Amino acid sequence: MLEVNQLSVTYGDLRAVWDASFRVNAGELVAIVGSNGAGKTTTLRAIHGLIPAAGGEIVFDGRRLTGEPSYRRVKEGIALVPEGRRVFPAMSVLENLEIAAFASGARGDLRARLDEVFELFPVMAERRAQHGGTLSGGEQQMLAIARALMARPRLLMLDEPSLGLAPIVVERLYETIGRLREQGLTMLLVEQYVYGALDLADRAYVLETGRITRAGGGRELLRDDYVRKTYLVV
Amino acid sequence: MSVQTLLELVLGGISLGGIYALMSLALSLALATTNMLNVAHGAFLVMGAALSTFLLRHTRLPWPAGLALFIGFCALVGWLFERVCVRPLLGRAPDRALVGSILITFGFALTFEAALGYYWAKFVDPQPTFSLPVAMPPFALFGVSLSGTRLAILAFVGVAVLLFHLFLTRTPMGKMARALAQDYDGALVLGINPQAVSAAIFTLGILATALSGLFFILASPLGPHDGLRLTLIAMTVIVIGGVGSLPGVLAGGVLLGLGDVFTAFLVGAVWSPVTYVLVFFVVLLLRPEGLAGIRHT
Numbered sequence: 072m073l074e075v076n077q078l079s080v081t082y083g084d085l086r087a088v089w090d091a092s093f094r095v096n097a098g099e100l101v102a103i104v105g106s107n108g109a110g111k112t113t114t115l116r117a118i119h120g121l122i123p124a125a126g127g128e129i130v131f132d133g134r135r136l137t138g139e140p141s142y143r144r145v146k147e148g149i150a151l152v153p154e155g156r157r158v159f160p161a162m163s164v165l166e167n168l169e170i171a172a173f174a175s176g177a178r179g180d181l182r183a184r185l186d187e188v189f190e191l192f193p194v195m196a197e198r199r200a201q202h203g204g205t206l207s208g209g210e211q212q213m214l215a216i217a218r219a220l221m222a223r224p225r226l227l228m229l230d231e232p233s234l235g236l237a238p239i240v241v242e243r244l245y246e247t248i249g250r251l252r253e254q255g256l257t258m259l260l261v262e263q264y265v266y267g268a269l270d271l272a273d274r275a276y277v278l279e280t281g282r283i284t285r286a287g288g289g290r291e292l293l294r295d296d297y298v299r300k301t302y303l304v305v
Numbered sequence: 306m307s308v309q310t311l312l313e314l315v316l317g318g319i320s321l322g323g324i325y326a327l328m329s330l331a332l333s334l335a336l337a338t339t340n341m342l343n344v345a346h347g348a349f350l351v352m353g354a355a356l357s358t359f360l361l362r363h364t365r366l367p368w369p370a371g372l373a374l375f376i377g378f379c380a381l382v383g384w385l386f387e388r389v390c391v392r393p394l395l396g397r398a399p400d401r402a403l404v405g406s407i408l409i410t411f412g413f414a415l416t417f418e419a420a421l422g423y424y425w426a427k428f429v430d431p432q433p434t435f436s437l438p439v440a441m442p443p444f445a446l447f448g449v450s451l452s453g454t455r456l457a458i459l460a461f462v463g464v465a466v467l468l469f470h471l472f473l474t475r476t477p478m479g480k481m482a483r484a485l486a487q488d489y490d491g492a493l494v495l496g497i498n499p500q501a502v503s504a505a506i507f508t509l510g511i512l513a514t515a516l517s518g519l520f521f522i523l524a525s526p527l528g529p530h531d532g533l534r535l536t537l538i539a540m541t542v543i544v545i546g547g548v549g550s551l552p553g554v555l556a557g558g559v560l561l562g563l564g565d566v567f568t569a570f571l572v573g574a575v576w577s578p579v580t581y582v583l584v585f586f587v588v589l590l591l592r593p594e595g596l597a598g599i600r601h602t
């Protein structure tokens with residue numbers, strides 16, 4: 072479904088991603104793990120068109136996306152839950168969700184999509200009148216995911232969803248991601264929380280200082296000596 | 306000071322302040338959603354004043370036709386202004402967008418003022434002043450008479466602010482504009498097209514500002530070179546009120562309007578700018594986040 076070929080991204084003279092190639096097949100949950108500064112967020116932002124790629128190509132469903140503006144990506148079917156959640160603090164939960172529907176051109180279908188999202192996240196239905204800024208971190212993350220789902224994406228990209236959340240909240244969040252996978256949603260998950268991501272992922276890539284250094288099945292990488300030594304406390 | 310004088314001054318201050326608030330609202334909305342500071346904003350109020358003077362006093366058009374022409378022309382200018390002066394900078398890094406927009410719009414304002422002054426003097430009137438002396442009957446309330454013109458201005462401001470508020474809270478475009486203002490990146494990843502929002506915000510904002518120019522000159526005349534002074538007032542109001550806050554901007558505008566009118570009455574109009582700076586200074590001293598701004602810790 073998504074194919075990234077030799078993607079390079081630079082910030083001025085600094086090269087953040089070097090010739091990264093990977094793919095996500097339909098129905099898969101693929102994880103990209105790595106430490107802080109490895110280029111994970113940069114990779115996702117480049118796929119979503121928020122920053123230009125310096126080289127390589129991004130192909131989605133057989134179409135080259137390189138060079139198109141970010142807002143088109145959503146209509147193509149790619150949604151991004153950005154790092155740090157980025158909910159609108161001074162707007163209600165409902166407005167946060169409505170805007171996502173308007174932006175993806177789904178105004179007429181608002182009711183049906185709200186129902187879908189509320190079924191998946193009953194807490195959001197309870198908190199619909201509350202401002203985004205007053206939600207807890209975990210609830211904000213759920214809102215961010217719910218908001219991305221309003222566009223009914225074919226590919227959902229999640230950028231560090233576990234960041235800054237308590238372990239118990241992360242566990243619940245991963246349960247939700249697992250449920251989305253059962254529903255057949257294709258996902259690309261980027262994480263520093265290596266154990267959780269590898270445990271859940273069908274396939275995974277390890278990104279180190281802008282280069283992909285390892286690839287394999289999620290559980291398989293979890294047993295890999297190098298990965299265990301570098302990213303997991305044994 | 307008699308009650309009559311006091312009420313007249315208060316009404317004058319509030320109606321003038323309302324115009325300041327409306328103009329500042331449009332400016333702050335553009336600033337919050339696009340990161341562009343439009344220094345030419347006051348010039349569009351002057352444009353409204355000049356165009357309405359021209360259409361209603363120097364042509365024989367019946368006023369409804371003049372008004373329709375006015376609205377169409379100002380909306381078109383707003384849309385073109387966004388296309389030519391704003392669009393090329395959209396999506397740049399925030400500091401570059403800000404600095405770039407100040408340079409471009411400052412250049413636009415200077416060109417506009419010079420051209421308007423020169424051609425107005427050449428083709429319309431050698432003494433360029435824009436005014437619409439429409440006599441409106443006074444309105445009596447509890448034994449004091451209130452200026453009909455001032456009340457008309459106040460009514461216009463009330464309706465315009467209400468429409469702005471409804472636009473921002475009820476329409477998809479308004480909601481998307483607020484989303485961009487609250488979190489630009491968060492809005493982009495949802496698929497909001499910043500160019501469409503920018504076009505709508507600038508077109509509406511410039512139209513509202515030009516209309517306030519029409520109402521402004523019902524009470525006091527303007528000249529071709531008043532634009533930058535008005536921009537400065539709008540910026541002061543935004544800083545006093547807090548960026549992106551409707552109640553803050555209203556309070557800030559009325560505060561400056563009252564200060565303006567009372568200073569002019571008590572010590573003379575030349576001292577009005579001193580009041581702005583004084584109000585500015587006191588507010589920043591007591592509430593550096595602005596009257597309705599959020600305190601960042």
